[in-house]
Amino acid sequence: MNQLAGQIAATAQRVGRSVQFMEVCGTHTMAAFRSGLRQLLPATVKLISGPGCPVCVTDTNFIDAAIELSRRPEVTVTTFGDLIRVPGSESSLERERAAGAQVRVVYSPTDALALARENPRRQVVFLGVGFETTAPAVAWTIQEASRSNVGNFSVLAAHKTMPHAMEALLKDQQVKIDGFICPGHVSVVTGAKMYRFITEQYRIPCVIAGFEPGDMLKGIAMLLEQQAAARAEVEVEYTRSVNESGNVAAQQLIAEVFEEADAGWRGIGVIPRSGLAIREKYAAFDAAKKLGVVFREAKPHPGCRCGDVLRAAITPPECKLFGTACTPVNPFGPCMVSSEGTCAAYYKYSRQVAA
Amino acid sequence: MCLAVPAKIVELRGETATISVDGALRDVNVSLVDEPRLGDYVLVHAGFAIAKWDESEYAEWRAIQEAASP
Numbered sequence: 391m392n393q394l395a396g397q398i399a400a401t402a403q404r405v406g407r408s409v410q411f412m413e414v415c416g417t418h419t420m421a422a423f424r425s426g427l428r429q430l431l432p433a434t435v436k437l438i439s440g441p442g443c444p445v446c447v448t449d450t451n452f453i454d455a456a457i458e459l460s461r462r463p464e465v466t467v468t469t470f471g472d473l474i475r476v477p478g479s480e481s482s483l484e485r486e487r488a489a490g491a492q493v494r495v496v497y498s499p500t501d502a503l504a505l506a507r508e509n510p511r512r513q514v515v516f517l518g519v520g521f522e523t524t525a526p527a528v529a530w531t532i533q534e535a536s537r538s539n540v541g542n543f544s545v546l547a548a549h550k551t552m553p554h555a556m557e558a559l560l561k562d563q564q565v566k567i568d569g570f571i572c573p574g575h576v577s578v579v580t581g582a583k584m585y586r587f588i589t590e591q592y593r594i595p596c597v598i599a600g601f602e603p604g605d606m607l608k609g610i611a612m613l614l615e616q617q618a619a620a621r622a623e624v625e626v627e628y629t630r631s632v633n634e635s636g637n638v639a640a641q642q643l644i645a646e647v648f649e650e651a652d653a654g655w656r657g658i659g660v661i662p663r664s665g666l667a668i669r670e671k672y673a674a675f676d677a678a679k680k681l682g683v684v685f686r687e688a689k690p691h692p693g694c695r696c697g698d699v700l701r702a703a704i705t706p707p708e709c710k711l712f713g714t715a716c717t718p719v720n721p722f723g724p725c726m727v728s729s730e731g732t733c734a735a736y737y738k739y740s741r742q743v744a745a
Numbered sequence: 746m747c748l749a750v751p752a753k754i755v756e757l758r759g760e761t762a763t764i765s766v767d768g769a770l771r772d773v774n775v776s777l778v779d780e781p782r783l784g785d786y787v788l789v790h791a792g793f794a795i796a797k798w799d800e801s802e803y804a805e806w807r808a809i810q811e812a813a814s815p
Contacts, residue, residue, distance in 0.1 A: 391813055417747050425813070444746045470746065470791075498792025500774065520791075523747040526777060527791040575747040578788065578796045604809040630802035631788055637795055640777045730746060 394607040395430040401614040408434045410566050411613050412702060414556060415573035416443030416730030417601055423739040425603035435610065438565070438702040439735070441555055441655065442573050444520045445472040445728040446700055449654040450688035452548045453478035456517055457486055459546065459683060466492040466509065468502035469517040472728040475721065479689045499531040499545070506535070506543035515677045518547040523575040525549045525666055526640035529647035532668065532675045544677035549666040550653050552576050553584055558661045560592050565702045569595040569613035571606065574628045579644075581636025585624045593622040600628035647672055656690070656724065657697015696723035699732050706736040713737060749790040751798060751806060757783055764789060 413419055419439045422428055428437055441447050457478050460467045474483040474493060487493040496502050499516050506514035518528045528545060535543045552573060559565060572585055577598045585596040595616035599609030609627045626632050653665025668676040677683060695709040706712045716722040718734055725731035756763035760776040775781040775794045786803045787794035
C-alpha cells in the first residue's frame with residue numbers, strides 16, 4: 391500500500407496539476423472510506439463519488455409506486471434491503487410494513503420467486519433496481535417464472551445502465567472529471583469494451599478497478615500514468631474478474647428480457663437509453679402493466695440535495711440537512727439511507743475530516 | 746449494491762451450486778458461468794455466480810488482501 395502511495399505521489403508530481411477522479415460505483419465509495427484510502431492521496435489528487443448507488447438514484451416516484459402496491463391487501467412486496475428505508479413523498483416501505491403491509495427483504499430475486507410459489511394466492515412483486523450487475527439475475531428469474539408458469543410473480547422494474555449516465559456527467563459542465571474508476575462488477579457483465587466511447591469521444595481515461603484498497607490505489611496510479619502521458623484508454627486493473635467482452639451469457643439474458651428505455655435518475659433527471667424496461671413478450675411479469683401501477687409526479691424533500699451529491703456537484707457537508715436533520719437514523723434522502731450512499735459514507739467515516 | 750463475493754463451489758446440482766463463504770453455505774445459480782466445477786471459485790452477486798476465478802486469480806485476491814492487513 392505504501393509503495394503504491396509513493397508511486398502515486400511521484401506520478402502526481404509529473405502530472406503537475408490538480409486532478410479529480412470519479413469513482414462511479416457506490417461499493418468503491420464505501421471501500422475508499424472504510425480503508426482510509428483518501429488520506430493516502432496527495433493533495434492534488436481528489437476522489438469524487440459518482441451515481442453508482444442504485445438505491446440512491448432510484449426516483450421518488452418509484453418508491454411511491456412501490457408504497458402504493460404494498461398498500462394493496464393481496465400484494466407482497468419483496469426487495470433488496472436498502473430500499474425499504476428510502477423515504478418516498480409521504481412514507482417508506484418500512485413504515486408501511488410497520489403499519490401491517492407485507493414487505494419482505496430478500497437476498498436474491500429467486501427468493502422472491504420461491505415466495506410466490508409458496509403463496510399462490512398472493513401477488514408477489516419484486517422491486518427490480520440495480521445496474522448491469524443485477525439485471526441478469528432479475529432477467530433469469532422472470533424467464534424462470536415464465537417457464538414454470540408462476541402467474542402470481544412480477545417485477546416492478548427500474549433497472550439502470552451505466553454508460554449513458556457516465557456520458558451525462560461528462561456533458562454536465564459543472565463537474566470536472568479527469569478520469570473514471572469504472573464500476574468493477576458492472577464491468578464483469580458488460581466487459582471493458584463498454585467504456586471505449588468515453589476514451590475515444592471524450593478523451594477521458596478509464597480504469598476498471600477491483601474493490602480491495604490495493605486494487606483502488608493501483609487503479610488511481612494507472613489513471614495518473616495516463617494523465618502524465620496524455621493518454622485516454624480503457625485499462626483493466628481488476629483482471630481477475632473483468633475481460634474485454636464480459637459475461638456474454640448474462641448480456642444475452644438481459645437482451646432477451648429487457649429493452650433499452652429512457653430512465654429517470656434522482657437528481658440528474660431523465661437520461662435517454664439509460665434504463666431497462668421489460669419486453670412486451672414478458673408483460674405478464676411486468677408489475678407496472680399487470681397490476682396497473684401509476685407513476686405520479688413526486689415531491690422529494692425540498693431541502694434534500696441528494697441529486698447534487700449524486701452528480702458530484704457538491705459534497706455531503708455542503709447540504710444544510712447533512713448530519714443535523716438528516717442522519718442514518720432519520721434519513722431524508724436515499725444517499726443517507728443506502729450503506730453505499732455518499733452521505734452515509736461521509737457520515738460514518740469522515741465527519742470530523744469533512745467538517 | 747453491486748457487491749459480489751468470491752466463494753468456493755462445494756456441491757453442484759445442475760444449475761444450482763452450494764457455495765461456501767468463510768464456512769457459511771448457500772445455494773446459488775451457476776447458469777451464467779462456463780462449465781462450473783466442484784472446487785471452482787466464483788464471484789457471487791444476488792444469488793448468481795457472475796464470473797469464475799481460477800486458482801491464480803484467487804491467489805492474487807488473497808495476496809492483495811494480506812498486503813492491506815496490518
